[in-house]
Amino acid sequence: MNPWEDERSLLLRLQEFNQTACDYSTDLTVVKWLENTAETSGTQPAVYEGNEMYTYSSLNCDANKLAYTLLERGIGAGSIVAVMMNRSYTMLVCIYGILKAGAAYLPLDPNCPPSRLMKILADSSAALVLLKDEASTPAPGLPGVDTITVESLGLDLYPDTNPDTRAQQSDLAYLIYTSGSTGDPKGVLVEHGSLVNRIEWMQRAFPISSNDVLFQKTVYTFDVSVWELVWWTLTGASVVLLPSGRENDPRRFVKLIEQHGISVIHFVPSVLRLFLEYIEGDFDLERLSSLRYVFCSGEALSAELVSRFYSIFPPGHEVKLINLYGPTEATIDVSYYLCKRDQGVQPVPIGKPIDNTRFYILGEDLSLTPIGETGQLYVSGIGLARGYLNSPLLTHSRFVLNPYEPGERMYRTGDLAYWNECGEVVYIGREDDQVKLRGLRIELGEIENCLMSCDQVRNAVVGVHVTGSGDQILTAYIVGGSGSEPELQKSLQSELARELPEYAIPTRIIRVDEIPLKPNGKADRSLLFSNQKVTTVQR
Secondary structure (H helix, E strand, O other): OOOOHHHHHHHHHHHOOOOOOOOOOOOOHHHHHHHHHHHHHHEEEEEEEEEEEEEEEHHHHHHHHHHHHHHHHOOOOOOOOEEEEOOHHHHHHHHHHHHHHEEEEEEEEEOHHHHHHHHHHHOOOOOOEEOOHHHHHHOOOOOOOOEEEEHOOOOHHOOOOOOOOOOOOOEEEEEEEOOOOOOOOEEEEEEEEHHHHHHHHHHHHHHOOOOOOEEOOOOOOOHHHHHHHHHHHHOEEEEEEOOOOOOOOHHHHHHHHHOOOEEEEEEOOOHHHHHHHHHOOOOOOHHOOOOOOOEEEEOOOOOHHHHHHHHHHOOOOOEEEEEEEHHHHHOOOOOEEEEOOOOOOOOOOOEEOOOOOOEEEEEEOOOOOOOOEEEEEEEEEEEOOOOOOHHHHHHHHHHEEOOOOOOOOEEEEEEEEEEEEOOOEEEEEEOOOOEOOOOEEEEEHHHHHHOOOOEEEEEEEEEEEEEOOEEEEEEEEEEEEOOOOOHHHHHHHHHOOOOHHHHHOEEEEEOOOOOOOOOOOEEEEHHHOOOOOEOOOOO
């Protein structure tokens, strides 16, 4: 057979897999959904926080007041406003107020090391940092940064009507920083049009109504939080805010699901495992009867976990388990797979591309890989981010020209995958040293660079071990250091805490005489981080 005919037939097959074109709203941003619902159903519950309930009218009016304060300060289209506070109604007011002013929001973790916050703020040139109140003012503070508390803004002095300012779909909606392999976080720029497409796809695929209740439990510095923050406004549904710090607390999840009738929830697979362990056995499933959609993303979802889920929720319980996949650089999620009860032991696919998104699995020379053959996964379509802030070289290396769609870009994910015969993509692993722990994206090179900057460390390799129960343990092997291993571990963890967020600090730090090397001189990670099970060590 002519090889050109083979390539043509493969391309036609892949075009069939990528038939995702779909109309979406090109004349609005997510702010309009909030305003529409506030106008038509203003007394409808929008937000539940603790014992408080806030209506759509309250949220919209408070966000309007904040928008006017920003506009009065000359903050609008093209501006970036940082929000640094724990999950709360005030956090939502800030995010929507910023978007109403035409600016983009930058979420900051109040518990992030000050040195890392300063790097992010310097790189972003944020016009302002919004804090909730004086009690949340960072100590020892952020020198040279313009911070202001929401309680000091005097919001009641400003109008509560919708401002005339309107962001365009090509304007920036949010800026989220992810780990960088060089040691510096990198900012991903996502536009309004990409976000609208993503949320409208979700509503078409898994429709919700005003009767639904969503659970906002993802830390807002990670992009999964974005759909939890906005999807419900599209239909007049409501959202329950999980108290900060309870993201791994299945007892609290169950209490809130039962109390508020939560119907939509997201888990990273490792936290889903904790949740299932809690509700297994002698547990009244009627307490969870409101659940309709359970979404998973952030880590590979195992067939064992799918089987466990459906064994706990037998036929008759209408809850669906959906596997989502997507990098921050492509607006939250780019594929979906509705998990089956009879999944068996086969790998759980990351599924099919969402609306207006195309997948390409390519070889090193950007040639198409045959169905069933592993290659590098590229994503193309409306969802692609604008790029990385202040990093044109990195942007051009990751967002490349698409040889199969002239004039279009595609994003090189760094993930290895293959197409199956059903037109679904199966994830295999990474081609680099990036990992995800509990859904949090970590560049191992960033941690290694921080370790190597410690005076007593001569060499370091960081990776992940797996416990007998399936938990992932971030582990560092180091050469150098003095004193007992527990003392050395505590000392190095303390040093790392000055530069890295808590989730990126190794739980285990193990001293070795030397790092094993491959013939090419690189660290042989396979000898250090095999699939052997290890015992969990609490920090």
